[in-house]
Amino acid sequence: MLLTDRQVLILQVIVDDFIRTAQPVGSRSLSKKDEISFSSATVRNEMADLEELGFIEKTHTSSGRIPSEKGYRYYVDHLLLPQKLNRSEIQSVRSIFAEQIYELEKIVQKSAKILSELTSYTSIVLGPAVNNNKLKRIQIVPLNQDTAIAIIVTDTGHVENRVFHFPASVDPGDVEKMVNILNERLAGVPLINLNGRIYKEVASILRQHIKSYDVLMGSISETLSIPASDKVFFGGKTNMLNLPDFNDIEKIRNLMAMIEQEDGISQLIRRNPKGLNVKIGRENDNSAMEDCSLITATYSIGSEKLGTIAVLGPTRMEYSRVISLLEFISADLSKVLTDLYQNN
Amino acid sequence: MLLTDRQVLILQVIVDDFIRTAQPVGSRSLSKKDEISFSSATVRNEMADLEELGFIEKTHTSSGRIPSEKGYRYYVDHLLLPQKLNRSEIQSVRSIFAEQIYELEKIVQKSAKILSELTSYTSIVLGPAVNNNKLKRIQIVPLNQDTAIAIIVTDTGHVENRVFHFPASVDPGDVEKMVNILNERLAGVPLINLNGRIYKEVASILRQHIKSYDVLMGSISETLSIPASDKVFFGGKTNMLNLPDFNDIEKIRNLMAMIEQEDGISQLIRRNPKGLNVKIGRENDNSAMEDCSLITATYSIGSEKLGTIAVLGPTRMEYSRVISLLEFISADLSKVLTDLYQNN
DNA sequence: GTTAGCACTCTTATATAACGAGTGCTAAAT
DNA sequence: ATTTAGCACTCGTTATATAAGAGTGCTAAC
Numbered sequence: 001m002l003l004t005d006r007q008v009l010i011l012q013v014i015v016d017d018f019i020r021t022a023q024p025v026g027s028r029s030l031s032k033k034d035e036i037s038f039s040s041a042t043v044r045n046e047m048a049d050l051e052e053l054g055f056i057e058k059t060h061t062s063s064g065r066i067p068s069e070k071g072y073r074y075y076v077d078h079l080l081l082p083q084k085l086n087r088s089e090i091q092s093v094r095s096i097f098a099e100q101i102y103e104l105e106k107i108v109q110k111s112a113k114i115l116s117e118l119t120s121y122t123s124i125v126l127g128p129a130v131n132n133n134k135l136k137r138i139q140i141v142p143l144n145q146d147t148a149i150a151i152i153v154t155d156t157g158h159v160e161n162r163v164f165h166f167p168a169s170v171d172p173g174d175v176e177k178m179v180n181i182l183n184e185r186l187a188g189v190p191l192i193n194l195n196g197r198i199y200k201e202v203a204s205i206l207r208q209h210i211k212s213y214d215v216l217m218g219s220i221s222e223t224l225s226i227p228a229s230d231k232v233f234f235g236g237k238t239n240m241l242n243l244p245d246f247n248d249i250e251k252i253r254n255l256m257a258m259i260e261q262e263d264g265i266s267q268l269i270r271r272n273p274k275g276l277n278v279k280i281g282r283e284n285d286n287s288a289m290e291d292c293s294l295i296t297a298t299y300s301i302g303s304e305k306l307g308t309i310a311v312l313g314p315t316r317m318e319y320s321r322v323i324s325l326l327e328f329i330s331a332d333l334s335k336v337l338t339d340l341y342q343n344n
Numbered sequence: 345m346l347l348t349d350r351q352v353l354i355l356q357v358i359v360d361d362f363i364r365t366a367q368p369v370g371s372r373s374l375s376k377k378d379e380i381s382f383s384s385a386t387v388r389n390e391m392a393d394l395e396e397l398g399f400i401e402k403t404h405t406s407s408g409r410i411p412s413e414k415g416y417r418y419y420v421d422h423l424l425l426p427q428k429l430n431r432s433e434i435q436s437v438r439s440i441f442a443e444q445i446y447e448l449e450k451i452v453q454k455s456a457k458i459l460s461e462l463t464s465y466t467s468i469v470l471g472p473a474v475n476n477n478k479l480k481r482i483q484i485v486p487l488n489q490d491t492a493i494a495i496i497v498t499d500t501g502h503v504e505n506r507v508f509h510f511p512a513s514v515d516p517g518d519v520e521k522m523v524n525i526l527n528e529r530l531a532g533v534p535l536i537n538l539n540g541r542i543y544k545e546v547a548s549i550l551r552q553h554i555k556s557y558d559v560l561m562g563s564i565s566e567t568l569s570i571p572a573s574d575k576v577f578f579g580g581k582t583n584m585l586n587l588p589d590f591n592d593i594e595k596i597r598n599l600m601a602m603i604e605q606e607d608g609i610s611q612l613i614r615r616n617p618k619g620l621n622v623k624i625g626r627e628n629d630n631s632a633m634e635d636c637s638l639i640t641a642t643y644s645i646g647s648e649k650l651g652t653i654a655v656l657g658p659t660r661m662e663y664s665r666v667i668s669l670l671e672f673i674s675a676d677l678s679k680v681l682t683d684l685y686q687n688n
Numbered sequence: 689g690t691t692a693g694c695a696c697t698c699t700t701a702t703a704t705a706a707c708g709a710g711t712g713c714t715a716a717a718t
Numbered sequence: 719a720t721t722t723a724g725c726a727c728t729c730g731t732t733a734t735a736t737a738a739g740a741g742t743g744c745t746a747a748c
Contacts, residue, residue, distance in 0.1 A: 026741055041691050044742065062697045062741050103507055141481045141497045149501055153485045157493055161503040163447055238600045241593075249585075249593060256582045256600070370710055385722050388711065406710050406728045 003053070008079070009035065010046050011055055015067045015075045019316050022244045024064030069281045069315070072293070076278050076319055083320045085328060092118055093329055097336050104128050104156040104337065109233045111309060111329060116236025119311055119322055122259065123235040126269055127299075127307020130158055130228035131192040138186070140179050142172065150223050154191065156341055164223040170212045177209055178216055195225040230307070232266045234259070245291060245314040258288035259312075269310045272296040276327060281315045293317050297330040301337050309333070347397070352423070353379065354390050355399055359411045359419045363660050366588045368408030413625045413659070416637070420622050420663050427664045429672055433462055437673055441680050448472050448500040448681065453577045455653060455673060460580025463655055463666055466603065467579040470613055471643075471651020474502055474572035475536040482530070484523050486516065494567050498535065500685055508567040514556045521553055522560055539569040574651070576610045578603070589635060589658040602632035603656075613654045616640040620671060625659045637661045641674040645681050653677070 003011070013035055017025045027047060031040040047065055050056045055071040058064075067075065085093075096110045108125050115123035133154035142148045145168040152160040185202045186194060198221055207213050237259055246252050258264055268284060279294045295317070296310040309330055311322050347355070357379055358369045371391060375384040391409055394400045399415040402408075411419065429437075440454045452469050459467035477498035486492040489512040496504040529546045530538060542565055551557050581603055590596050602608055612628060623638045639661070640654040653674055655666050 024741090028741075039691050040741095041693090042689085045690090048743075058742085060698055062699080062743095064741065136487065137485045139483050139485070139495070141483070143480065143497075143499070143501055147501075149497060149503065151483070151495055151497070151503060153487075153493060153495070155487070157487055157491075157507055159493065159495060159503065159505040163501055238597070238604050241597045241600060247593060249591060249596070252593070252596065253582070253585045256585060260582045368710090372710075383722050384710095385712095385724090386720085389721090392712075402711085404729060406712095406730080408710065 003050075003055075003074075006038075007046055007050055010043060011050060011067075011071060011074065012079045014047075014056060014065055015071060015079070018066050019318060022316060024059055024066050026064035029064075067316075069283070072280045072315060072319075073283075076280070080320050080323065083324045085324055089118055089325065090328075093325075093332060096329075097332070104158060104341075105231065107333070107336070108307065108309075111333060112233040112235035114235075115309065115311060115325065115329060116234075116239060118325055119313065119318070120236065120239050120242070121311050121313035121317065121322070122237055122239050124265060124269060124310045124312060125233045125235075125307065126266055126310070127230050128156065128158075129230055129306055130154065130160065131230075132190050132304065132306070133158055134188050134190050135186050135194060138179060138182050140175055142175070148175070150220070152191065152224075155188075160191075160228050162223050162226060164219050166219045167212075167215055170216060174210045174212055174216060178206060178220065181205055181209065182220075191228055195221055198224065230266075232262050240312070240314070243314055245316060251291060254288040255292070258286070265312075268294065269296055269308050272298075272308065274298045274300075274305050276323065276330075278319065278323070291315055293319075295319070295322055295326055297326040299330045299333040299337065301334070301341055306334075306337065347394075347399075347418075350382075351390055351394055354387060355394060355411075355415060355418065356423045358391075358400060358409055359415060359423070362410050363662060366660060368403055368410050370408035373408075411660075413627070416624045416659060416663075417627075420624070424664050424667065427668045429668055433669065434672075436462055437669075437676060440673075441676070448502060448685075449575065451677070451680070452651065452653075455677060456577040456579035458579075459653065459655060459669065459673060460578075460583060462669055463657065463662070464580065464583050464586070465655050465657035465661065465666070466581055466583050468609060468613060468654045468656060469577045469579075469651065470610055470654070471574050472500065472502075473574055473650055474498065474504065475574075476534050476648065476650070477502055478532050478534050479530050479538065482523060482526050484519055486519070492519065494564070496535065496568075499532075504535075504572050506567050506570060508563050510563045511556075511559055514560060518554045518556055518560060522550060522564065525549055525553065526564075535572055539565055542568065574610075576606050584656070584658070587658055589660055595635060598632040599636070602630070609656075612638065613640055613652050616642075616652065618642045618644075618649050620667065620674075622663065622667070635659055637663075639663070639666055639670055641670040643674045643677040643681065645678070645685055650678075650681065 010030065013030060013033060014025045017030075027040040027043040030036055030043050031038065036043065047056065051058070051065065054068055055074060056065040057068045059066060092114055096107060096114055105128070108128060112123045112125040133156050136153045136155050138153070139151045140148050141151065143163075147163060147165050150162050150164055154160070181202060182198075185205070186197060189197050203217065206217060210216060240246055240255060241252060246255065264286070268286060268289070272279070276297045277295065281290055281293065284292070284294055291314060292312055293315050294310060294312050296308050298305050298308050300306050309326060311326060313322065354374065357374060357377060361369045371384040371387040374380055374387050375382065380387065391400065395402070395409065398412055399418060400409040401412045403410060436458050440451065440458055449472070452472060456467045456469040477500050480497045480499050482497075483495045484492050485495065487507075491507060491509055494506050494508055498504070525546060526542075529549070530541060533541050547561065550561060554560060584590055584599060585596060590599065608630070612630060612633070616623070620641045621639070625634055625637065628636070628638055635658055636656055637659050638654060638656050640652050642649050642652050644650050653670060655670060657666065
């Protein structure tokens, strides 16, 4: 059941051509290509076989062929030649890190923008996973008698804030003491563990020093237990509208609705494992993604996965280029972030 | 040049009907309405006059009539009967303020969501204008030797943060001193004035107490002079895609591109004065808005304008309902915010 | 195993006609 | 002087027929 060399060649040319033109590829136009040295009749025979094997399909009885999902899959798995980025692309990517930035989020956001500009598809960047960031400092700023705002600063320069309420009877001095103790004991602890550590290590000390222990402990612990929701950044949300693949108004509706509803797409991306992943059409298991492919790559600090950077395009996507770009950006991103935050 | 009562009646019925059905209205179907007690021929004569006066137009030579922009304008200015909100609408709006929320931004964001759900158009909420918020507290958290993060908390519970850099030679104690002085002197000052006040009132005190005055003054002043950019919240960005008015793919492209590019739409909204405003089609002075109307209402704390809440819909919008809703929400919003923040 | 040739299929474009909704105008009715 | 009935006319929509073109599958010859 293996494909012959010639079948592979024909498949490759069909996919390449369709990615370029978005038009079904006919036997005659194929046979005229430089790579193809045999007649259109031969091509027709091979194409019939490829179709029977499920790698290509027709849009109607007498049309040229387009790649099927299985065809794209084979193409991605076996036929992709890594493409070198050109100078201007490299320059664009590097410009992400050009300014002296410290905030992780800004870097990530800028990556999304650049990525969508370079691909003219839609880019989506997840994370960074704030929950794994480590506590740098916690501050509490009272707003009025029974409301205060807790500000959590992480080692990555991320600032998270939460309003919390407590009875007006609480002594302001107590609040200050509590903050001091928390900072002393919890600096360096990942946010996700804060609440647990409070009970395990800090509770007893707090109880000794603080009058309104019960109340304060209750509200601060409640406040800290809210997990920081990871942000999703988009670039080029409307880029897909310009592709000939989405000339159908119904497709546009579905696609835009899915993009707008951030949760769905972020879960779709999140479930991909570390490294680079390509999901083609229905492999995404989502009806709105039928005509789309999603390529994801993770970025890390050291060896710890931090977030995911992804490109959403039509199934007829420039896989080679996008993959090269994603690999390059995610590697660069990981390197810069590791340098910046690894040993703080 | 005034319209006769009968012309006004016909105009009203045409606009109402077109808003409901999105179909051109013919003389015969008009004459069959209960409100209309005369024949289709009479209606035809009146319609010819109304067309000559510019209030209605044809889509082609022998089509029914649709309202022109001038027609909508007349309708909005003279024919609108304020519509009472029904119980469930009022309930939805009130739910915005149901939870005990303190953060202004959350309230505003939720308003946008509810508004788009109730109208099935797109809603846009500007503000609140952070620059007018007053400083509650400023904190500086060092991240490493030459980087720190300045956190600004306002009286409305808004937290703004900015990374800033300074030479490693600066004494940490100096930074702390500076923060204390800033907090003492600048609490209650609107953010927009912070930078000016530093030079006028705080500079001399700082100079006395701080060794690395020049450097620190430079970076903190630079940091504070960045104006806080007001946020824009959207609701129902893709709602417009479901309207029959946007069955044309080109229109969708333009509209979505305009919505996505937040600056444009936010300026469009911002230039409307206090109170309620209706801009119809080309009155918006923007080619992507040709088939859209924009209704804006401002909300305030006390008498101070804080931000704007807006609905973007087709020119064939349910003006009456949307206006009632906007008036209701903006009034409620202003009331709640005034109660919350007026005398802090 | 490869290719030329050809009948066949299906899409696209174009022309034509029939239909219907709606108009504008004229002449009759009120 | 208004209002209305009547009717010819316009234009968009739909249906149908036809022709052209791209491409296929199959057969037979190379």
